[in-house]
Amino acid sequence: METINQSxxxxxxxxxxxxxxLTLGVYWDAAQAExxxxxxxxxxxxxxxxxxxxxxxxxxxxxxxxxxxxxIISKHMEMGQGSHTGLSTLIAEEMDADWAQIxxxxxxADASRYGNMAFGNIQGTGGSTSMANSYLQMRQAGAAAKxxxxxxxxxxxxxxxxxxxxxxxxxxxxxxxxATFGELAEAAQKQAVPATVELKKPEQFVYxxxxxxxxxxxxxxxxxxxxxxxxxxxxxxxxxLVAHAPWFGASVKSVDDSATKAVAGVKxxxxxxxAVAVLATDFWSAKKGRDALKITWDDSKAYKGSSADQxxxxxxxxxxxxxxxxKEGSAQEALQTAAKTVKAAxxxxxxxxxxxxxxxxxxxxxxxxxxxxxxxxxxxxDQMLVGKVLGIDPAQVKINSLYAGGSFGRRGNPAxxxxxxxVMIAKASPxxxxxxxxxxxxxxxxxxxxxxxxxxxxxxxxxxxxxxxxWFQRVVGQSIVTGTPMEGMMQNGFDPxxxxxAGEPYAIPHKAIELHTPTDIPVTVQWWRSVGxxxxxxxxxxxxxxxxxAAGKDPVEFRRPLLKDSPRHLAVLNLAAEKAxxxxxxxxxxxxxxxxxxxxxxxxxxxxxxxxxEDGTFSVDRVVVAVDCGVAVNPDVITAQMxxxxxYALSAALGEKIxxxxxxxxxxxxxxYTPLRINQMPVVExxxxxxxxxxxGVGEPGVPPLAPAVANALFAATGKRHYELPLxxxx
Amino acid sequence: MKLMINGQTQELxxxxxxxxxxxxxxxxxxTGTKFGCGLAQxxxxxxxxxxxxxxxxxxxxxxxxxxQITTIExxxxxxxxxxxxxxxxxANNVPQCGYCQSGQLMSATALLSQNPKPTDDxxxxxxxxxICRCATYQSIKTAIxxxxxxxx
Ligand code: FES
Ligand code: FES
Numbered sequence: 001m002e003t004i005n006q007s008x009x010x011x012x013x014x015x016x017x018x019x020x021x022l023t024l025g026v027y028w029d030a031a032q033a034e035x036x037x038x039x040x041x042x043x044x045x046x047x048x049x050x051x052x053x054x055x056x057x058x059x060x061x062x063x064x065x066x067x068x069x070x071x072i073i074s075k076h077m078e079m080g081q082g083s084h085t086g087l088s089t090l091i092a093e094e095m096d097a098d099w100a101q102i103x104x105x106x107x108x109a110d111a112s113r114y115g116n117m118a119f120g121n122i123q124g125t126g127g128s129t130s131m132a133n134s135y136l137q138m139r140q141a142g143a144a145a146k147x148x149x150x151x152x153x154x155x156x157x158x159x160x161x162x163x164x165x166x167x168x169x170x171x172x173x174x175x176x177x178x179a180t181f182g183e184l185a186e187a188a189q190k191q192a193v194p195a196t197v198e199l200k201k202p203e204q205f206v207y208x209x210x211x212x213x214x215x216x217x218x219x220x221x222x223x224x225x226x227x228x229x230x231x232x233x234x235x236x237x238x239x240x241l242v243a244h245a246p247w248f249g250a251s252v253k254s255v256d257d258s259a260t261k262a263v264a265g266v267k268x269x270x271x272x273x274x275a276v277a278v279l280a281t282d283f284w285s286a287k288k289g290r291d292a293l294k295i296t297w298d299d300s301k302a303y304k305g306s307s308a309d310q311x312x313x314x315x316x317x318x319x320x321x322x323x324x325x326x327k328e329g330s331a332q333e334a335l336q337t338a339a340k341t342v343k344a345a346x347x348x349x350x351x352x353x354x355x356x357x358x359x360x361x362x363x364x365x366x367x368x369x370x371x372x373x374x375x376x377x378x379x380x381x382d383q384m385l386v387g388k389v390l391g392i393d394p395a396q397v398k399i400n401s402l403y404a405g406g407s408f409g410r411r412g413n414p415a416x417x418x419x420x421x422x423v424m425i426a427k428a429s430p431x432x433x434x435x436x437x438x439x440x441x442x443x444x445x446x447x448x449x450x451x452x453x454x455x456x457x458x459x460x461x462x463x464x465x466x467x468x469x470x471w472f473q474r475v476v477g478q479s480i481v482t483g484t485p486m487e488g489m490m491q492n493g494f495d496p497x498x499x500x501x502a503g504e505p506y507a508i509p510h511k512a513i514e515l516h517t518p519t520d521i522p523v524t525v526q527w528w529r530s531v532g533x534x535x536x537x538x539x540x541x542x543x544x545x546x547x548x549x550a551a552g553k554d555p556v557e558f559r560r561p562l563l564k565d566s567p568r569h570l571a572v573l574n575l576a577a578e579k580a581x582x583x584x585x586x587x588x589x590x591x592x593x594x595x596x597x598x599x600x601x602x603x604x605x606x607x608x609x610x611x612x613x614e615d616g617t618f619s620v621d622r623v624v625v626a627v628d629c630g631v632a633v634n635p636d637v638i639t640a641q642m643x644x645x646x647x648y649a650l651s652a653a654l655g656e657k658i659x660x661x662x663x664x665x666x667x668x669x670x671x672x673y674t675p676l677r678i679n680q681m682p683v684v685e686x687x688x689x690x691x692x693x694x695x696x697g698v699g700e701p702g703v704p705p706l707a708p709a710v711a712n713a714l715f716a717a718t719g720k721r722h723y724e725l726p727l728x729x730x731x
Numbered sequence: 732m733k734l735m736i737n738g739q740t741q742e743l744x745x746x747x748x749x750x751x752x753x754x755x756x757x758x759x760x761x762t763g764t765k766f767g768c769g770l771a772q773x774x775x776x777x778x779x780x781x782x783x784x785x786x787x788x789x790x791x792x793x794x795x796x797x798x799q800i801t802t803i804e805x806x807x808x809x810x811x812x813x814x815x816x817x818x819x820x821x822a823n824n825v826p827q828c829g830y831c832q833s834g835q836l837m838s839a840t841a842l843l844s845q846n847p848k849p850t851d852d853x854x855x856x857x858x859x860x861x862i863c864r865c866a867t868y869q870s871i872k873t874a875i876x877x878x879x880x881x882x883x
Binding site: 078079080081082214215217218219220221222223224225226228230231233239264282283284354355356357358403404405406407408438440441636640643644645646647648650651669670671675676677678679681683684 | 745746749750753756757758760761762763764765766767768769770772773775802803804807817820821824825826827828829830831832833836854855856858859861862863864865866867868869870871872
């Protein structure tokens with residue numbers, strides 16, 4: 001399992017587009033990111049559209065205006081996770097820039113300059129890779145710019161470069177000569193790009209690791225001017241609302257749009273294979289028009305299953321042998337001879353991402369190709385798939401990437417689903433005008449691409465002394481990549497994301513994991529903040545807790561020897577326990593639970609404290625987080641991501657589920673798919689372990705330990721286990 | 732239809748049943764007010780109507796004719812309370828994706844206007860109508876208390 005997780009961040013690679021049929025060869029190659037030297041494109045490649053006089057573009061990531069503004073071109077999109085701030089910190093650090101002169105913008109789509117080195121050669125954001133794959137590259141870019149600025153000052157002033165110092169964006173020499181970056185920009189543009197650069201030592205850092213940096217994206221987000229897709233307004237733009245098929249797998253049989261066409265503001269109605277779109281001059285007219293459509297659906301191929309039946313089928317599957325994904329020793333035999341065995345099964349519903357900004361995309365078809373405005377997350381995949389739909393070269397798909405109002409995985413869709421829908425609407429529209437496709441909350445909730453539903457059954461063996469001897473786990477659930485353009489992420493015939501983290505990292509001599517991957521369910525599924533860990537961590541960490549109690553041991557004490565080969569796990573476990581006051585008495589009705597998970601190369605332990613009230617309801621009062629994510633580049637961002645991860649995970653753990661009845665999604669909006677609200681938010685304390693390891697991600701790793709920590713705390717308070725998520729409001 | 736938005740009268744060519752949200756966004760081109768649910772469930776569309784926090788997504792324009800409508804754009808300019816909150820939002824790095832934050836700030840402005848020194852429980856109950864999927868709740872609470880202190 002370890003090797004799979006190691007390569008988890010090395011995502012996918014676009015291999016070839018053969019004779020019009022697109023295949024995305026996808027691979028995971030652990031060596032890829034290490035081998036590939038950071039590419040820092042040369043001068044004039046920073047993607048600016050107009051080259052102003054006196055401008056300095058040392059490379060693809062930095063542009064300095066004569067007015068002394070440093071534009072940082074971020075290859076990673078900003079969806080709240082703080083990557084614009086993170087990447088800017090790295091560049092500002094090595095340049096010795098003034099934080100106030102930094103302006104950060106999204107890179108255009110061009111994988112040759114802005115590829116994610118953890119993803120092979122595609123441009124995209126996800127898998128908590130932004131910091132890990134940018135740490136050296138952005139610092140090199142900043143350091144190179146600084147060398148060129150210093151070189152320019154040296155030649156202008158006739159002094160050796162070695163005598164020049166730079167501090168907070170001011171270049172100066174002992175003689176009293178001083179200049180800003182902006183003043184040196186024009187001269188610096190003529191400097192040779194250095195072949196190699198020296199990076200700062202950690203003790204020289206002025207920004208990395210400091211917690212007083214303001215987020216670079218913050219101003220527009222407090223005064224309402226930040227531009228999201230929803231806010232794009234273009235001349236003659238029409239808004240498209242879409243009526244989607246009510247079942248997965250259904251299609252349009254016929255449409256009566258006579259009432260729709262009579263609605264003021266409606267311009268046209270276009271029919272796609274499985275949807276009907278209404279284009280109008282504004283949202284409200286489009287919505288009225290959509291509500292007036294009379295559509296007959298062809299449900300002959302529709303999926304009409306229900307969640308209860310699905311789980312019953314999953315449970316049956318779990319009784320049969322599955323595809324072996326891990327085998328160490330002989331778990332089944334060891335179970336036979338164990339002094340004591342423990343059994344449990346867990347079920348997990350489909351989950352919607354429910355980003356605050358529902359999915360949307362603005363499309364303008366042009367003579368040469370197509371221009372898009374949206375919170376692009378997988379630029380290269382989107383370009384290829386859009387190119388295929390339009391029959392054009394992917395390079396002709398121009399992407400204007402905007403702030404995303406949350407994503408949690410959703411906007412990086414392996415099939416570019418909502419983007420293709422917008423493009424197909426624009427293509428079918430009789431008017432060659434910009435089209436803004438807007439999903440309502442209900443569309444967003446019901447249109448799929450959920451965290452897949454899962455079922456886990458587990459058995460463990462303990463010896464006389466209460467030591468764990470065997471672990472046997474069967475996992476049942478749909479694959480995220482099987483049958484998609486990203487099938488190349490499969491390993492040894494299975495989707496590693498279905499089982500990642502299962503049974504880890506405990507040193508148990510006999511371990512086996514088997515997987516069933518149902519392929520007959522057309523409900524669309526996708527990565528959801530922390531992917532497989534969303535369910536494997538719950539099953540693993542709740543079951544370990546159960547084993548500890550079966551062994552008569554404290555859950556922290558029980559884990560420690562099993563983590564003897566995992567020092568980073570152990571360190572966060574111990575830190576969280578210590579900070580939470582593990583082992584100290586709590587009043588009756590209260591309980592503490594712990595969980596520790598490594599995901600995306602970061603290590604997080606969480607201790608949750610709950611209070612169970614007389615009426616059986618409960619609250620989560622406090623969550624203590626200990627995180628080791630390597631060098632802590634932006635402590636504030638790390639704290640925000642851990643706290644937000646706790647809130648997002650608690651939201652799902654308490655009340656989120658997508659269920660199907662006769663194939664139809666039962667939830668529609670925030671009244672029946674109920675996100676966490678401020679009054680349910682626990683006090684979260686984040687402790688960051690000091691580390692010199694390379695930085696790893698923080699967007700996802702705060703999520704997995706939360707639900708098991710809460711469930712274990714409920715057990716501590718009540719003696720009752722929870723085998724099904726969401727927990728609901730009763731302890 | 733005549734609407735008084737951020738202190739100015741605007742003549743908009745819209746149907747009376749159009750929710751205020753879409754009049755503001757699509758017709759007055761004030762896009763700071765966000766669409767999150769359309770069902771008075773999330774608070775992203777919160778504006779003030781005669782000073783009262785109002786969910787613009789379910790308020791037809793016919794109901795607000797002749798009333799003072801204030802959006803995040805207007806409050807940023809004219810409200811001392813909003814400005815104090817914005818300063819506290821900046822100091823605490825509150826936003827993540829930012830999409831809910833206009834609504835959070837408009838609700839918080841209404842809270843502090845009615846109750847200059849809210850307790851944690853009062854913040855919880857007043858702000859419970861504003862969802863933040865990024866779960867920035869903890870820093871929202873800190874920032875509201877900081878703003879309250881700075882206004883005192
Ligand atoms: S959009 Fe109005 S409350 Fe959600
Ligand atoms: S900051 Fe993202 S929804 Fe609140």
